[in-house]
Amino acid sequence: MADLPFVAPPARAGDRLDTIDTPALVLDLDACDANVAALHAQATAAGLAVRAHGKAHRCPELALRQLAAGAQGICVQKVGEAEGFAAAGVRDILVSNEVVAEAKLARLAALAARSGMRIAVCVDDPEPVDRLAAACAAQGARVDVMIEIDVGQGRCGVEQPEQALAIAARIAAAAPALRLRGLQAYHGSAQHYRGPGERADAIADAASKARRFRAALETAGHEIAEISGGGTGSFPNEAGAGVWTEIQAGSYALMDLDYRANDADPRAPKLRQALGVMATVISRRASHAVLDAGLKAFAVDSGLPAMRDPLWRVRGLSDEHAVVEPLEGAAALALDQRVMLDPGHCDPTVNLHDWIVAYRGERVEAVWPVLPRGASR
């Protein structure tokens, strides 16, 4: 089978930012460090651990920085991501998602069998529990299990405590290959409710659901050591609820237009736009300019990117182009000029790039690989 071809990174440490090759995903390290410090401090003050979500950046170097800044571990959505982060030295990983295929469960067990690893996965159905237990037994591994409960998103997760009890009984029967660690109680859609009151209401409801499930499981003799959930949009609510033990924020380190469109929660730290995409002007007219970054540089599920210069507006994207138009008073763009844009949604935008160009001020400090696209498996 042919090897994957290689393309050189867009920059090297020490390069001036305005000389890098484009399109390039760039990260303002001062902003990123400030975001990480601010959220971690607030979580710690509230007595919660941070489990930084690696799906947002898929960047092992950035995960190691979050761990160095006090995160107790990371979470990911896929076994491939877990493998990628583990290869870089991350030891405490929760796959905050359901894994059901036999080959993937075997890979997860193999990861958990490595010395010093603390691996957990979510379950919302009794069926895969026995397969996971068999995979662990075959490899002498133990995987912790979080029972996912649907706290309002309507996606994965059990709906009734009876289902959780049935799953917990299967997990208990599979000891020591499996161990029930606790509950996954993440309300993904609430992250993007615009009003802080709406977010507070949704998380209050999620908290009462989580309490009800915890009580049912504890009454049946199961220990619930951890309740995990919360994210960049809602975490002040989870932090104050007295139910969650750890926060799964991810976007906070990067930020995007969608999170910035949320009305601010006065209890939340102000997070800075750390992630950007650098592009180059390749064509220009009086009416518009064309950039060399399009749908293969920006995810548009949460809307178009925005020019960081507020006097230029993104009119539209095609595969490899952005058409941008000047507003009243805009400075003209020159051919070959570099411009910065903010992405609509950080997670799938990072996933369009092989490298994160990390910079401070006007200089590139480091160039970090992003996990390959196959990490979705």
Place this chain on the structure above:
Amino acid sequence: MADLPFVAPPARAGDRLDTIDTPALVLDLDACDANVAALHAQATAAGLAVRAHGKAHRCPELALRQLAAGAQGICVQKVGEAEGFAAAGVRDILVSNEVVAEAKLARLAALAARSGMRIAVCVDDPEPVDRLAAACAAQGARVDVMIEIDVGQGRCGVEQPEQALAIAARIAAAAPALRLRGLQAYHGSAQHYRGPGERADAIADAASKARRFRAALETAGHEIAEISGGGTGSFPNEAGAGVWTEIQAGSYALMDLDYRANDADPRAPKLRQALGVMATVISRRASHAVLDAGLKAFAVDSGLPAMRDPLWRVRGLSDEHAVVEPLEGAAALALDQRVMLDPGHCDPTVNLHDWIVAYRGERVEAVWPVLPRGASR
């Protein structure tokens, strides 16, 4: 600098299709071969060459098949794509886009300097012409130039013949490093006009613009050997116009929901859905099922993907999930079941995957690498 991490491909030749790891990009080779044969036959019958657009699939193996099926060369949007295809043995490549950065022009010249290469690029501004000529002179290379004219898309391209004449004069002055090959006359938005009459009107207008530019340039003594344009949505119009010499179709080999939403042109061959994404059911309820493929497996700029089973509807995607719901009469989905989906837009969907799993019937025939994400540079 760290290496890019590696993730194993989702399948191997000989695997049964319903055992491959997911999410996986899959290609029905019977459908793909039929599409390639049908469009190439129609172009040949009309006296036009096919310049298959590599941006659609970014897959060198597939480009080689298109060349074996009679394409005279390929086009791409980026120098990084040109390098990737050239490494696999493609010798005739048009970068159907503007390239202005000095480092990129040097890479393009280096490609053109290799033995046996026939390289062209688009220009819509006099300014980069001298930089391109200098890069070619420095490397003993010749690059052909296509002057891009705006035939209705309103993106790149010159608007007036006077601009084309100024560019042509600069190109002529840079001989032998540069040579004017002809005109890039591509109407991208017309590909997606739903009615065949709308598409015919747009391309008739594009043809008259192209004729006007050709006449002005020929009157001034410039030879216009090639006029390139057309695509999967509009090519019967370009084929019949007597202006274009080659067709830049790309999506025809793969197909997607957006092209299928066009009302059929009775002159066009019926193209089959060759591209798909295979996903696995990871959670299920009476109301819905959840798949392991989301925004990192499907581009949604042209709408959500569709379940190939018409009795299931995609309700929404998040980063790593699709929520699908049954319509009246739908067969239940089992946990761990594989399901196939059709992408909304093929080009940026392919770009989310490292490998194309090429299959016939129920067996994997080959697994082909896709150019890395950095090919956008």
